[in-house]
Amino acid sequence: MKNDSVFDFLYCDTQRIASFLSQFDDSGHLQQVIQRESATRSTDRKLKFGGDAKLSLIAAGASGNVEAERGTSDEGSEASDRVYDPLWANARTFLDYLDAAKLVVREVTSIRMGTFLLISGVLSVFDMSLLRKVWEDKPLADILKKYIAGTVSQPPNREQRRASRNHVQTSASPEIDIVFALLKLMPHAIAASIRSDDVSVWCSLASNGLVGSSSDILLKHGFRVAGTWNMLGIVDAFPETHASNFDNDAAGDALSLGTMGAMVHELGPKVRELLGRPGNAIGVTPLLIFREVPVAISQSSEQSKDTL
Secondary structure, three states: OOOOOOEEEEEEOHHHHHHHHHHHOOOOOOOOEEEEEEEEEEEEEEEEEEEEEEEEOOOOEEEEEEEEEEEEEEEEEEEEEEEEOOHHHHHHHHHHHHHHOOOEEOOHHHOOOOOEEEEEEEEEEEEHHHHHHHHHOHHHHHHHHHHHHHHHOOOOOHHHHHHHHHHHHHOOOHHHHHHHHHHHHOOOOEEEEEEEOOEEEEEEEOHHHEOOOHHHHHHHHOOEEEEEEEEEEEEEEOOHHHOHHHHHHHHHHHHHOOHHHHHHHHHHHHHHHHHOOOOOOEEEEEEEEEEEOOOOOOOOOOOOOOOO
């Protein structure tokens, strides 16, 4: 990573980053930095005086010099402590460690499960909790049921979709009613995705990791956040086209849990498609979302068209 660059962080999972940094440093995770400065001052003042003296003795006479010295000293000291929070320094250090150890993968064609993936592209963020009130409104709920029926149960080709459109608009299957009822009970996360060319990466964000709030992002940008953003995450889900073996294992695990497990296996993917990761997206556990602050442009006739 460039040491002379400045990053604008939008998201930081401090707990996970701390767990990784503690593995790089034998002393564990750095939580606080104290810088101590002290200064000591000392001043001495001396006064010297003297003169001739004559002494009369019975036996003999004598004479000599008499000198005396008197002094004062002032001493003082000052000390100051500066306490630093290494939160964002840890984020930069973590990026440097991964880069130096060649643990970061930037091409999705080289990823494996558990890979540290760093991808750049267009960022979208949406807080699903905003939908909770929508589920409780019956007129909106009826409209959404029809829409869900059309998106979850789409026929495979255009002609069949067109032929079934009228039926979808007038009724919703019992399966959709069940899915809709489950939606009210499902967790509504803050969803985020980065799209780069034809690659899409999806994740859910913890609210305490956001710098700012999801409502600020929605009010300012809508769903798509302006600019080019970088996301560093741990790959933990592949698109459905690459996960057939895993799906078969999941089906077996679900059936081993009985009837309820089988039902969850059938409905789970539909709920996931509505509130979670799209089937064609790579899933990651996000660690950092950031962008590099651009270099200031000098006032000249060659200013970028993107500036105001």
